[in-house]
Amino acid sequence: MSPTPPKRPHTTLTFAQSLDAKIAGAEGRQLILSGEESMIMTHWMRTMHDGILIGIGTALNDDPQLNVRKLPPPNAMSYHLPRPIIIDTYLRLPPTCKLLLNYQNKVGRRPWVVCGHVAAPSTHSRLPADTAETRLLRKQALEAAGARIIEIPMTPTADGIGTRLSIPSVLQTLKELGISSVMVEGGAQIISSFMEENTADTLIITIAPTFVGASGVAYNCITEAGNLKYMGTMAIGKDSVFTFCHKDSNIFYQGHF
Numbered sequence: 001m002s003p004t005p006p007k008r009p010h011t012t013l014t015f016a017q018s019l020d021a022k023i024a025g026a027e028g029r030q031l032i033l034s035g036e037e038s039m040i041m042t043h044w045m046r047t048m049h050d051g052i053l054i055g056i057g058t059a060l061n062d063d064p065q066l067n068v069r070k071l072p073p074p075n076a077m078s079y080h081l082p083r084p085i086i087i088d089t090y091l092r093l094p095p096t097c098k099l100l101l102n103y104q105n106k107v108g109r110r111p112w113v114v115c116g117h118v119a120a121p122s123t124h125s126r127l128p129a130d131t132a133e134t135r136l137l138r139k140q141a142l143e144a145a146g147a148r149i150i151e152i153p154m155t156p157t158a159d160g161i162g163t164r165l166s167i168p169s170v171l172q173t174l175k176e177l178g179i180s181s182v183m184v185e186g187g188a189q190i191i192s193s194f195m196e197e198n199t200a201d202t203l204i205i206t207i208a209p210t211f212v213g214a215s216g217v218a219y220n221c222i223t224e225a226g227n228l229k230y231m232g233t234m235a236i237g238k239d240s241v242f243t244f245c246h247k248d249s250n251i252f253y254q255g256h257f
């Protein structure tokens, strides 16, 4: 009998941090922590995944491209481009973001926006006047700009006070839609959620030899490794890259970069 197929994509959680475990500067200022060489490693890893997932906080703050432009010529577009996937409960993604512009200009794949299937208007603090109509307008504007909107049911939070998108539900939906591997690139809240849920099959942390200071942005660190086992450390340029994989997994990236 063949083994039961996994219910979620293979998940690689990866990000860059400072020696004092910060991933961004004060008030979320984007920092290029990775050196040139380890950034190329990140772009190689992007080619190895069906999808590349970020949270709406990162999309709004960094306006990223999530492409593979740092890879060697002759033609960076000849590499496999991962599909951008944004976790965005209330559809706050701007239709003018680079991910959508790249898709319109045929230099990026169509972004998928995973949002909450919400019957009631949002109570989001950044959308105080939100109604079903204004949400519908945002949805239509994103679709007109090329985004595929994927609505999933909201799940009660652990404290029972509110609801949010559950990471296992997001991953299961992605798997059902044909995404077999996903690279999760942040930011802080998304990293924390994936760590809390123990959903990473592979964890790759690039540590840059720099200090950001107390005002920088940190994620909620796991206090124990959960299901992850340490696999190795590589020096790449000035950075150190730490790799872990799920204790039951045979998939390990070291040696494939």
Ligand SMILES: NC(=O)C1=CN([C@@H]2O[C@H](COP(=O)(O)OP(=O)(O)OC[C@H]3O[C@@H](n4cnc5c(N)ncnc54)[C@H](OP(=O)(O)O)[C@@H]3O)[C@@H](O)[C@H]2O)C=CC1
Pocket: 014, 015, 016, 017, 022, 023, 024, 025, 027, 028, 029, 030, 031, 033, 054, 055, 056, 057, 058, 059, 061, 062, 087, 088, 089, 090, 092, 124, 164, 165, 166, 167, 185, 186, 187, 188, 189, 190, 191, 193, 217
């Ligand atoms: N150094 C590095 O490698 C990286 C650094 N960064 C940095 O991280 C910062 C952004 O981090 P942050 O502001 O935390 O934003 P995130 O990108 O982590 O997005 C968080 C948002 O996603 C939405 N969301 C929906 N469901 C969940 C869930 N289950 N778990 C977590 N989030 C969920 C929430 O918004 P809503 O409810 O409105 O949908 C939440 O506010 C930026 O400063 C960026 O520069 C980002 C990536 C990598």
Ligand SMILES: Nc1nc(O)c(N)c(N[C@@H]2O[C@H](COP(=O)(O)O)[C@@H](O)[C@H]2O)n1
Pocket: 015, 016, 030, 031, 032, 033, 034, 039, 042, 054, 058, 062, 063, 064, 065, 066, 067, 185, 186, 206
């Ligand atoms: N690997 C890595 N190192 C850093 O120093 C970073 N700041 C990030 N950030 C992530 O990459 C996204 C930007 O990607 P593009 O350059 O626009 O392709 C950014 O939004 C973070 O997800 N990563």
